[in-house]
Amino acid sequence: MKFTHAITRKPSGSYLGAITTAELGQPDLEVTRQQHQQYCAVLKQAGLQVHILPALEAYPDSVFVEDTAIVESDFAVLSQPGAISRRGEAAEMLPVLEQNFERIYQIEGHGSLDGGDICKVQDRYYIGISARTNLEGAQQLAAIFNLFGYRSELIDIRGMQGVLHLKSGVNYLGDDCLLLDPRMVEKYHFKGYRQLVVPLEEAYAANSLRINDFLLVPKGFPKTLELVQQAGFHTLLLDVSEYRKMDGGLSCLSLRW
Numbered sequence: 001m002k003f004t005h006a007i008t009r010k011p012s013g014s015y016l017g018a019i020t021t022a023e024l025g026q027p028d029l030e031v032t033r034q035q036h037q038q039y040c041a042v043l044k045q046a047g048l049q050v051h052i053l054p055a056l057e058a059y060p061d062s063v064f065v066e067d068t069a070i071v072e073s074d075f076a077v078l079s080q081p082g083a084i085s086r087r088g089e090a091a092e093m094l095p096v097l098e099q100n101f102e103r104i105y106q107i108e109g110h111g112s113l114d115g116g117d118i119c120k121v122q123d124r125y126y127i128g129i130s131a132r133t134n135l136e137g138a139q140q141l142a143a144i145f146n147l148f149g150y151r152s153e154l155i156d157i158r159g160m161q162g163v164l165h166l167k168s169g170v171n172y173l174g175d176d177c178l179l180l181d182p183r184m185v186e187k188y189h190f191k192g193y194r195q196l197v198v199p200l201e202e203a204y205a206a207n208s209l210r211i212n213d214f215l216l217v218p219k220g221f222p223k224t225l226e227l228v229q230q231a232g233f234h235t236l237l238l239d240v241s242e243y244r245k246m247d248g249g250l251s252c253l254s255l256r257w
């Protein structure tokens, strides 16, 4: 699991109009920008070459680039975001993907899919069926993965309060270990792995992000921090408070391969 590249996009002035259910108040745009700079700096510190795209005023949520594509070492898939206001974000990602990938596929027709619903664990992909990703989109993606020898499993996460995407509730930390929202533990798909379960009051921190030697953990979740440190992970804390206000987290802010 060695990552070398990342794509991010600067937050736009229209970010205050992004979709949210969080009820944590309005983001401060200046702090939002500072947190983005710190995020990109940490990705570089973890060894990635980071391509930072310009802000897109037409798309308030466009800083959450993870939802626009799925990237593998030798191919990429343009998603078809489930929120209508985000649909156009995927096409905006095409030019930079073309610079980096020879083979690019696309979710199309009635399929909808957000990249946040895709969680890779070793050589297997878990695809969340959510309010954003439908069965048609998930099946299209699974068929593409199949071309490259990856198996996929679909996991229904609809109705889990506060879990917008699959990766809002489960993330692979490497070393056979998952970090889970406690409500994800019952999913049979995850039984065979080593599990670290965050306390429910820190469910947001299940969206921590392993990049090479480091585990990026959101600031403000002390029990989760202790949990992963005791498990031996080298942590880097990042304040993403302004992204949390818009239902986003550490993984949402980049595409990585």
Ligand code: CIR
Binding pocket: 018, 019, 020, 061, 064, 066, 067, 083, 086, 115, 116, 117, 164, 165, 168, 246, 247, 248, 249, 251, 252
């Ligand atoms: C949305 O509702 O689409 C954005 N406000 C948040 C997207 C978060 N993305 C992610 O978890 N991959």
